[in-house]
Amino acid sequence: MAQRLKEVDVVVIGVGMVGTMVSKELAAAGYKVVGLERGQTRATVPEFQSPGIHDELRFDVRKALMQDNTREPVSFRNQASQVALPVRRWESFLPGTGLGGSMVHWNGQTYRFQANDFQLATRTRERYGKTFLDSDLTIQDWGVTYDELEPHYDRFEYLLGTSGKAGNIKGQIQPGGDPHESPRSREYPTRPQKEHYQGALFRKAASGMGYHPFPQPSSNLSEPYTNPEGLKLNTCVFCGFCERYACEHYAKAVPQTVLLPVLLANPNFELRTGCQVQRINLDSTKKHATGVTYIDAVGREFEQPAALVITCGFAINNIRMLLLSGIGKPYDPASGQGVVGRNYAYQTMSTVASFFDEDVIINPFMASGASGTLINDFAGDNFDHSGLGFIGGAFIGAVNTNGRPIQYHPVPPGTPRWGKAWKKAVLKHYNHTVMFSLHGSSQAARQNYADLDPTYRDAWGQPLLRITFDFPQNDLRMAEYVTSKAVEIGKAMGAKQVAGGPRKGPYTITQYQTTHNTGGTVMGESPRTSVVNRYLQAWDVPNVFVIGASNYPQNASWNPTCTLGALTYWAIDALKNKYLRNPARLVSA
Amino acid sequence: MNRACTIASGLLVLAAQPGLISAATAPLTSKTIAKSPGAADTSVCAACHGANGEGSVAAHVPRIAGQSAEYLQKQLDDYASGARDNPIMANFAKSLSVEQRGQLAKRYAAMSAPFLSEPAASPKELARGHQLAYQGDENIRVQACNSCHGPDGSGVLHAAPYLAGQSSEYISSALKAYHAGSRKNDAGELMRSVAGHLADADIAAASAYFANEGSATHP
Numbered sequence: 001m002a003q004r005l006k007e008v009d010v011v012v013i014g015v016g017m018v019g020t021m022v023s024k025e026l027a028a029a030g031y032k033v034v035g036l037e038r039g040q041t042r043a044t045v046p047e048f049q050s051p052g053i054h055d056e057l058r059f060d061v062r063k064a065l066m067q068d069n070t071r072e073p074v075s076f077r078n079q080a081s082q083v084a085l086p087v088r089r090w091e092s093f094l095p096g097t098g099l100g101g102s103m104v105h106w107n108g109q110t111y112r113f114q115a116n117d118f119q120l121a122t123r124t125r126e127r128y129g130k131t132f133l134d135s136d137l138t139i140q141d142w143g144v145t146y147d148e149l150e151p152h153y154d155r156f157e158y159l160l161g162t163s164g165k166a167g168n169i170k171g172q173i174q175p176g177g178d179p180h181e182s183p184r185s186r187e188y189p190t191r192p193q194k195e196h197y198q199g200a201l202f203r204k205a206a207s208g209m210g211y212h213p214f215p216q217p218s219s220n221l222s223e224p225y226t227n228p229e230g231l232k233l234n235t236c237v238f239c240g241f242c243e244r245y246a247c248e249h250y251a252k253a254v255p256q257t258v259l260l261p262v263l264l265a266n267p268n269f270e271l272r273t274g275c276q277v278q279r280i281n282l283d284s285t286k287k288h289a290t291g292v293t294y295i296d297a298v299g300r301e302f303e304q305p306a307a308l309v310i311t312c313g314f315a316i317n318n319i320r321m322l323l324l325s326g327i328g329k330p331y332d333p334a335s336g337q338g339v340v341g342r343n344y345a346y347q348t349m350s351t352v353a354s355f356f357d358e359d360v361i362i363n364p365f366m367a368s369g370a371s372g373t374l375i376n377d378f379a380g381d382n383f384d385h386s387g388l389g390f391i392g393g394a395f396i397g398a399v400n401t402n403g404r405p406i407q408y409h410p411v412p413p414g415t416p417r418w419g420k421a422w423k424k425a426v427l428k429h430y431n432h433t434v435m436f437s438l439h440g441s442s443q444a445a446r447q448n449y450a451d452l453d454p455t456y457r458d459a460w461g462q463p464l465l466r467i468t469f470d471f472p473q474n475d476l477r478m479a480e481y482v483t484s485k486a487v488e489i490g491k492a493m494g495a496k497q498v499a500g501g502p503r504k505g506p507y508t509i510t511q512y513q514t515t516h517n518t519g520g521t522v523m524g525e526s527p528r529t530s531v532v533n534r535y536l537q538a539w540d541v542p543n544v545f546v547i548g549a550s551n552y553p554q555n556a557s558w559n560p561t562c563t564l565g566a567l568t569y570w571a572i573d574a575l576k577n578k579y580l581r582n583p584a585r586l587v588s589a
Numbered sequence: 590m591n592r593a594c595t596i597a598s599g600l601l602v603l604a605a606q607p608g609l610i611s612a613a614t615a616p617l618t619s620k621t622i623a624k625s626p627g628a629a630d631t632s633v634c635a636a637c638h639g640a641n642g643e644g645s646v647a648a649h650v651p652r653i654a655g656q657s658a659e660y661l662q663k664q665l666d667d668y669a670s671g672a673r674d675n676p677i678m679a680n681f682a683k684s685l686s687v688e689q690r691g692q693l694a695k696r697y698a699a700m701s702a703p704f705l706s707e708p709a710a711s712p713k714e715l716a717r718g719h720q721l722a723y724q725g726d727e728n729i730r731v732q733a734c735n736s737c738h739g740p741d742g743s744g745v746l747h748a749a750p751y752l753a754g755q756s757s758e759y760i761s762s763a764l765k766a767y768h769a770g771s772r773k774n775d776a777g778e779l780m781r782s783v784a785g786h787l788a789d790a791d792i793a794a795a796s797a798y799f800a801n802e803g804s805a806t807h808p
Contacts, residue, residue: 044725045724045732049733050733050735223777224778234782237737249732
């Protein structure tokens, strides 16, 4: 029997970046907020300190910072005709757990999406006609525009201290930045990261081909920075342990470095860790949430009543929370009806490796998570897709994030996978190879979705989330085209051999690609095609807000974090200035 | 009075100890350093830094024996360019060519020297120093010193100098200079960022701790 606790104003599920932002703002506005985090509490000191934090076996191979999939896995299949099986070892994507969430192990790549992305369905129709799209695609507009989000993007970047070079300030193209970007109101808070040698090689080749290289926007900082919350970050030391690791230097913008200390100092906020939320509770009308039920680390069950529930989990966990709670109609791919789990999307990643002679010294180990040089000439809708037969694109960049000894071994195609010949090839190529990342969009498709697994359950007896996903043909054609462009750049750099690997189907869950799972609780203008409205408020249960990359109707050509930060500030603005003035009702446009 | 005495008594952070520089046998000027036989002649350096680079506790001169050659050369280059402000060392460094500085740095990097005895520190002070060295302190947002300065503060080639066995007075004066912003030759303001968070007691504790760790890390 659950012990019933004293009612609070707000319960926040998941204290990652989104949960920290929401809690901080609402606690500061005077509301009593409880944050429920399933993982442990963590801080830069002592948890993130070296040498322990640089243990590649523990963090990279065994994925110590990730969601515990011995207790809470997902199940997966490529198609609805298959039987899904639980993913017992994370490979394709890496959802984090613990205070600070997945952002603790991010690379700090901090892009905005472009104005076009937020109105993708409308703009695609306008530019390419009504019959251009493959019939399986279910892309749609977001219900919010870039211009509406711009102040929130700005606020998020200044919270993080992002290091970059603006390409477009209020419509004025800025030399050295990305000319394709949508207008920003001001320059980045800190100057760009130092360019490494492979970035310089890429810049020279790409410029020579008429493209527009620019420094990757990085939230591993290029210089000391004090954010508007009064927290000071240090300069990144290029240790090459960002992704899959936490930063020991207070140099990577994560909740612990940019906001959590402010939140934790506010007596209106209470953090409870080790709390596994089972469901959001609804009253008999099913239109109003009464709070949540959770199980703590020693197995006791509690009911936490609250006037407002905000779920702030990683995309797949937000979807699951709504399905477990009976909020919103689950999506049925056969009929196309229902919304929860619909438009699950990902990212279409490709790689190109350029192998040089031994006189070209790359030093890949001197790396930061977002210190690359890249082009957006083939991203989004920055090039004419007429006649190409697909929408979307990818950024192409010399984005070297690490040269770590266990996992980083670039070798040319045809090299044996083990043994003497492999070792010889690793020695020969380790320090003389430039890896391009091609970070491609992912269009939502009718057949890709998430629902509850009919068979497999978690350690608490709840059904797992079942993901059904394969790359739509549109995205594979996109990868083929953009990869061919990247190979040309590799050749122009003077590489001896260029190996291009466009993403091929079927999607495999056993190979790392990226941790950019999106969709499933998408935002939009109609309850028929979205789970939450443009303020991220559940259509069916107005005192529930859902905030996460699960809100993206489809995924764009860039890393999703900065857009999620902007959406979060946008939703907070609506919560404070609209919803809480007239609570428990749908916020009208 | 020879030039070396003038130099020693001129160091602001030093209590001049004329006896210490008695090893200097000839008047030292920029000219004579430059003309010294052998590009890596260390007799001038030895006047203050000791015959084997062991430094001087009493005169607050750092130990340089076994220090990273890259670090030593960067400091000499920075003294010469003015990036690190020290009138005494600037005078010496400017009189050397870049090659000579490199040779001197390598020579000291290859030296070993006995550890000098340090003033006694309290167990409480050493414990706080150990905490800062190994773990850091979330309350003041300071990461572990050893994160950059290597296992047990033994240094990281190319990147960070050793601290273990360094003179506590020297570590302390360096941290205070970073704290005040008067020393500015740290890449990315890394040391200014850290030292800026340290209170005087933290500086004293970290300095005492590392000064007493020499024999533990450099057998």
